[in-house]
Amino acid sequence: MMRIKWKQVSRHAAMIVFSLVMIYPVIWWIGASLKSNAELSSPNIFPAVPQWSNFTKGWNSVPGYSFTHFYLNTFTLEIAVLVATLISCTLVAFGFGRLDFPLKKFWFSLLMVTLMLPGQVLIIPQYAMFHQMGWVNTYLPFIIPHLLAGGAGGTFFVFLLIQFVRGIPKELDESAKIDGCSWFGIFWRIVLPLTKPAVVTVMIFCFLWNWDDFLGHLLYINSVDKYTVGLALRMINDSQAGQEWGQLLAMSLVSIMPATVIFMLLQKYFVEGIATTGIKG
Numbered sequence: 001m002m003r004i005k006w007k008q009v010s011r012h013a014a015m016i017v018f019s020l021v022m023i024y025p026v027i028w029w030i031g032a033s034l035k036s037n038a039e040l041s042s043p044n045i046f047p048a049v050p051q052w053s054n055f056t057k058g059w060n061s062v063p064g065y066s067f068t069h070f071y072l073n074t075f076t077l078e079i080a081v082l083v084a085t086l087i088s089c090t091l092v093a094f095g096f097g098r099l100d101f102p103l104k105k106f107w108f109s110l111l112m113v114t115l116m117l118p119g120q121v122l123i124i125p126q127y128a129m130f131h132q133m134g135w136v137n138t139y140l141p142f143i144i145p146h147l148l149a150g151g152a153g154g155t156f157f158v159f160l161l162i163q164f165v166r167g168i169p170k171e172l173d174e175s176a177k178i179d180g181c182s183w184f185g186i187f188w189r190i191v192l193p194l195t196k197p198a199v200v201t202v203m204i205f206c207f208l209w210n211w212d213d214f215l216g217h218l219l220y221i222n223s224v225d226k227y228t229v230g231l232a233l234r235m236i237n238d239s240q241a242g243q244e245w246g247q248l249l250a251m252s253l254v255s256i257m258p259a260t261v262i263f264m265l266l267q268k269y270f271v272e273g274i275a276t277t278g279i280k281g
Contacts, residue, residue, distance in 0.1 A: 033250040040245055051246055055254070058247030062235050065224065067251065070232040075258075077139050077228065078210060084147040085206045086199065089157040092149045094187045096158070097165030098173065115155040127219060137222040142210065153209050157202045164198035165191060200269035204262065211259050229255045 027045060034050040035042070059067045095101070096108055130141045145151035149158050168191060176186045192199070214230040221227060227235070233255060236248050 029249060029253060033246060033253050035246050037243075037245055054244070054246040054250040057244070058236065058251040059254075061244070061247055061251070062224070062232055065227075065232075067229070067232060067254070069225075070227055070229045073226060074211070074228040077142060078207060080139065080143045081146050081151070081210050082203060082206055084143050085149075085151070085154065085157060085202065088147055088149040089154060089161055089202060090192060090195070090199065091187070092158045093161030093165050094191055097162045098170075098186070098191065099183070111155060111158065115159060123219070130220065136220055137226065138220070139226070141220045142213075142216065146206075153205055157206065160202065161195060161198050164195050168194050197269050200266055204266055204269075207262060208259050 031045040031047065032040060033054055034052065035047040035054075036051050039047045062070075096104070096111075126141070127136075130136060133140075135141050135144075142151065146154055149155070172190050173186050176190055181189065212230070214234075217228050217231050218234075221231060224235070233248065233252055236251060237243065
């Protein structure tokens with residue numbers, strides 16, 4: 001009995017030490033966001049006198065704008081992308097998972113091929129196409145592809161949802177048809193509510209990937225008035241001759257909070273969605 005307890009204690013101790021090692025960069029990040037430039041070279045993790053002004057000054061460090069404006073831009077874009085993704089991906093997944101139509105296997109194979117295509121290959125042709133359409137310096141290059149089940153991770157979202165939809169008993173469809181329900185009614189009243197864990201998983205992935213899509217925002221957004229949080233952080237780095245690193249670290253720390261909070265709130269659904277889609281054929 002003592003030997004078993006000792007193994008459990010040693011195992012937990014090793015996990016705690018490993019966790020501390022992994023979380024050390026975040027702890028240093030928090031401490032550095034409260035330091036002045038002179039203290040950044042100090043070996044101490046936290047400063048002797050915390051510079052809380054790094055957060056207030058950093059929030060208004062971009063001339064003519066505050067980070068409130070950039071957060072509103074980012075959330076506006078995120079909400080539009082999320083709505084477009086959920087509408088398109090759930091409908092496409094329902095079609096592949098429930099309906100029979102000509103060349104269904106061919107179109108599904110084509111979907112899988114696009115999933116394997118590296119995103120870097122598409123950057124230049126997509127930019128040329130959107131530039132000809134006059135969509136540069138707008139949010140349309142992010143919203144419209146997601147409205148067509150494309151964009152960052154769109155094909156993966158469709159594939160993930162298809163696996164979940166296929167696991168829902170088709171007897172429910174037959175019962176709904178007997179009651180006079182249309183295909184859209186089956187989708188809206190039966191399939192969509194039962195795919196809640198997978199839908200929440202898609203929402204989390206979509207939010208995180210688009211929140212961190214610095215390259216896409218850098219390519220298509222040119223005016224400061226439309227900048228997102230990531231681009232605003234780059235302006236802090238470029239707009240000051242004497243760089244205030246504490247302000248930059250403070251704003252970058254604040255920038256990860258929305259994604260962190262959303263993941264923590266929806267973690268239960270995220271784990272459930274990943275687990276259930278992984279066992280359904």
